[in-house]
Amino acid sequence: MNKNSIGIFDSGIGGTSIWREIHELLPFEDTVYLADSFNAPYGIKTREEIIELSRKNTIKLLELGAKIIVVACNTATTNAINELRNEFDVSFIGIEPAIKPAALQSRTKNIGILATKGTLSSSLFTKTSDLYTQGLKVIEVEGNGLVELIEAGKIYSTEMDLLLDQLLAPLISQPIDYLVLGCSHYPYLIPRLKEKFHPALSIIDSGEAVARQTKAILEKENLLNTDFQQKGTCTFYTNYDPYILKNIIKRDNEDFQVKRLDF
Incomplete structure (x- = not known):
């Protein structure tokens, strides 16, 4: 074996x-x-x-x-x-979103989570989030459409740029200092995400x-x-x-x- x-x-x-x-x-x-x-x-x-x-x-x-x-x-x-x-x-x-390190290390007490609907609505995600995010403001965003564009090889496309602008707006408007990626596809978007956020933002995956x-x-x-x-x-x-x-x-x-x- x-x-x-x-x-x-x-x-x-x-x-x-x-x-x-x-x-x-x-x-x-x-x-x-x-x-x-x-x-x-x-x-x-x-x-x-x-x-x-x-x-x-x-x-x-x-x-x-x-x-x-x-x-x-x-x-x-x-x-x-x-x-x-x-x-x-x-x-x-x-593999599940790295909520714990983000929650423990956040200085602004504001963290963002970018994940699929299936992950955000699951009982395991809810249990983990409830355990570690007491006293924090958590902004959850469903990354609808991101996986399809990544699977199509369109990471650097105009379509991806427009979709990211739309999806990330609720996160950019808040003082988050950690963004948790809750989908194994999303690490391939890190260069694009860094273009959208302030340089001090920490992006973590599992x-x-x-x-x-x-x-x-x-x-x-x-x-x-x-x-x-x-x-x-x-x-x-x-x-x-x-x-x-x-x-x-x-x-x-x-x-x-x-x-x-x-x-």
Whole structure:
């Protein structure tokens, strides 16, 4: 099992921001990534639909030999991870908005959260927010339309610029000093977000924390690959057009396999 892969899935290409942190921290581990772009975005689907899609992705990753599964999607984590843990005999690492560090470090006591509707309306998000944001003003914004534009490769498009101006207006008008990204797609927007806000704003996501937790679970379960002779292989599967996925990871200057797969 130690040489088996770390399985990662997301509603599309966004979870590659999580994969990148895992690959950097654990370069000798094989990784298999599923981009369920055909069904993106998850954030507008019902909880039942999200659970069923997450089950489908889990089954495919187990078929591909995953020893541990990272749910690199905020919406899938907040809506489905408990059901996955109850059904499958494998460890799951989830991702949820990094509310705690933002709440503890905010000086203005005003923080913003940019996330999908599916994440913001979930019971897990509400529980986490209630736990850490007492005494703070929290401005929540649904990033409607952002995932679709990112999936279409339009991060630097006029459409994205106009949409960001519209969505960020409630945040820009408030004295927030932390912006929490509640979707694994959104880290790819950080350069655009920095254009819109004042330089002192801190933008945080959960990628690094997820990578550390993945390593900790592998160590705890004695599943860490200790063969350090060569870097691990990284294989990416998508059930949609592989071009965008290839384009988003090509800057890593490594020979990654990107394959079309129906799942």
